[in-house]
Amino acid sequence: MTAPQVVVHRDKELMAQAAAARLITKIVDAQAARGSASVVLTGGRNGNGLLAALAASPARDAVDWSRLDLWWGDERFLPEGHPDRNVTQAREALLDTVELDPARVHAMPASDGANGGDVDAAAEAYAAELARAARPENHGAVPSFDVLLLGVGPDTHVASLFPELPAVRETERMVVGVRGAPKPPPVRISLTLPAIRAAQEVWLLAAGEDKARAVTIALSGAGEVQAPAAGAYGRRRTLWLLDRAAAAGLPRELYPPASP
Numbered sequence: 001m002t003a004p005q006v007v008v009h010r011d012k013e014l015m016a017q018a019a020a021a022r023l024i025t026k027i028v029d030a031q032a033a034r035g036s037a038s039v040v041l042t043g044g045r046n047g048n049g050l051l052a053a054l055a056a057s058p059a060r061d062a063v064d065w066s067r068l069d070l071w072w073g074d075e076r077f078l079p080e081g082h083p084d085r086n087v088t089q090a091r092e093a094l095l096d097t098v099e100l101d102p103a104r105v106h107a108m109p110a111s112d113g114a115n116g117g118d119v120d121a122a123a124e125a126y127a128a129e130l131a132r133a134a135r136p137e138n139h140g141a142v143p144s145f146d147v148l149l150l151g152v153g154p155d156t157h158v159a160s161l162f163p164e165l166p167a168v169r170e171t172e173r174m175v176v177g178v179r180g181a182p183k184p185p186p187v188r189i190s191l192t193l194p195a196i197r198a199a200q201e202v203w204l205l206a207a208g209e210d211k212a213r214a215v216t217i218a219l220s221g222a223g224e225v226q227a228p229a230a231g232a233y234g235r236r237r238t239l240w241l242l243d244r245a246a247a248a249g250l251p252r253e254l255y256p257p258a259s260p
């Protein structure tokens with residue numbers, strides 16, 4: 001487990017811009033070192049804010065978009081093209097404006113796709129897609145993603161792992177179907193904590209007053225079943241990217257005094 005590092009920005013706009021700049025640098029560095037990069041996207045306000053900031057950044061042209069693998073941490077199990085699907089929102093915020101290789105865009109299945117309305121079969125299909133992409137050096141059933149992004153919900157959920165629901169207790173499967181999510185829609189697909197922890201770096205995003213309680217709980221030693229965000233960490237780095245409002249309840253010693 002890597003200890004969380006906390007970076008606090010003035011407001012949510014600056015947080016999104018700084019996170020976008022950080023992500024561009026990570027992708028460019030990975031592509032320079034290995035020829036390609038892999039990123040797991042998140043849905044939600046902060047994840048989409050980051051993508052919009054990336055779309056607006058002139059530095060986005062430093063990325064070779066055709067050599068980027070994109071995966072999703074979770075998806076709302078809805079028909080293809082539904083406006084509430086995370087992939088639809090990501091396309092609108094960024095993906096439709098860059099030259100991605102469609103074969104490298106690994107959206108989670110839709111409820112009107114090959115598996116029909118069977119969310120468990122859809123989750124299994126996504127797990128199989130991840131397993132095919134994993135290399136022997138990844139030592140597991142999912143790739144060692146360069147960066148895995150997670151928005152933190154006001155109830156401490158990450159991806160579609162909600163407090164106390166069975167998905168957050170999963171220790172074997174990499175992807176699961178979720179039913180009864182307290183945030184609509186109730187049926188979702190999610191990476192599990194073991195899949196999330198396969199990433200080299202996990203970045204958790206939270207901005208706004210309504211996230212302050214969740215951030216304080218997750219960073220104060222809570223258990224992952226009660227506070228799923230507490231169980232999200234990367235192999236090499238776990239980075240919490242916050243704005244001042246979301247960090248309001250944290251003890252000041254948790255982040256450096258130099259944070260503007």
Ligand SMILES: O=C1O[C@H](COP(=O)(O)O)[C@@H](O)[C@H](O)[C@H]1O
Nearest residue numbers: 042043044045046151152153159
């Ligand atoms: O429903 C979801 O919510 C979380 C958090 O979203 P936010 O709007 O509160 O920031 C998100 O990370 C997840 O991907 C999404 O499906």
